[in-house]
Amino acid sequence: MVVTLDGPAGVGKSTVAARAARETGFRYANSGSFYRAISRAVLDAGIDPTRQDLVLETARRCLFTLKGGDLLVDGRPARGLQNDLIDRWSPVHSGIPELRAIVNQNLREISLTGDLIVEGRDMGTVAFPDAELKFFLDASLEARAARRFSQGVSGLSREDLRRRIEERDKLDRDKPVGALARAADAIYLDTSVLTIEEVCAKVVQEIRKRKSTGSQYNELRTEKKP
Structure with missing residues (x-):
């Protein structure tokens, strides 16, 4: 069974998805x-991040696997993925079709x-359009912006984070492929008025x-078999 969680940056997707995975025994990506x-x-690797051909070459060489709740790249846990430099380039790279x-x-x-x-921006619309939930x-x-600021992983002020998130929203919605969008059959949850626990x-x-x-x-199908 595949469950997708989509939404813009800072809505709590990662926290909710990870907790839900632990409680249900699902894997989390x-x-x-x-x-x-x-x-x-x-x-x-010191590669020019504006060179799409080299970015794609790097991506094709990466071997991705899941172990427990961790993403492994070439057999090693992917660490140190939250910093301002990666925040700058990841949205650009993720816009490459x-x-x-x-x-x-x-x-x-x-x-x-x-x-x-699995959580992201287009999981229920592009990656898994036939997901069960x-x-x-x-x-x-x-x-x-307040949530990102409270995480303490950025050196930016709350107002600068707000502007960056706003810019990220526009970038995500304007992507030619994989744009942020709500699937017609997705359950909508406004996390600004709900706690993470709720x-x-x-x-x-x-x-x-x-x-x-x-x-x-499945039990009914089994019972009906001749």
Whole structure:
């Protein structure tokens, strides 16, 4: 079973997805971490981050796997993905259509090996349009900036973070491929008026309900076999 969580930056997707995965026994994949890991690999190698051909070459060489709740790149945990430099280049790289195709293919291959909760911007619309359960998380710009500031991973002021998130929103919505969008069949949750615990409880409840319905359907199919 695949569960998708989409939404703009700072709405709590990563926290909710990780907690829901722990509570349901699903594996968890943060699609943004794939792009960030690629951007870091490019920067660490001293490659010009504006060279799309070299960025794509780097991405094709990366071997992505999941182990527990960790993303592994070439067998090593992907660490240090949250900093201002990666924040600058990851949105640019994730806007490359060929790169999105590479990441989405990796995610689809990972989904074939067991239940998966995956979060991002276009998981329910592009990567997994046939996912069994979809959510779209949203929040006000002010609430998202406050959350990012409280995380303490950026040296930017709250107002600068607000402007950067606003710029990121525009970039995500204007992408020619994989633009931020709410799937028509996604459950909408406004996290600016709900606590993380409340959002997670709603997500887990829907997953268990859908899993239970699926199990009952499979049992009925088995009983009807001649």
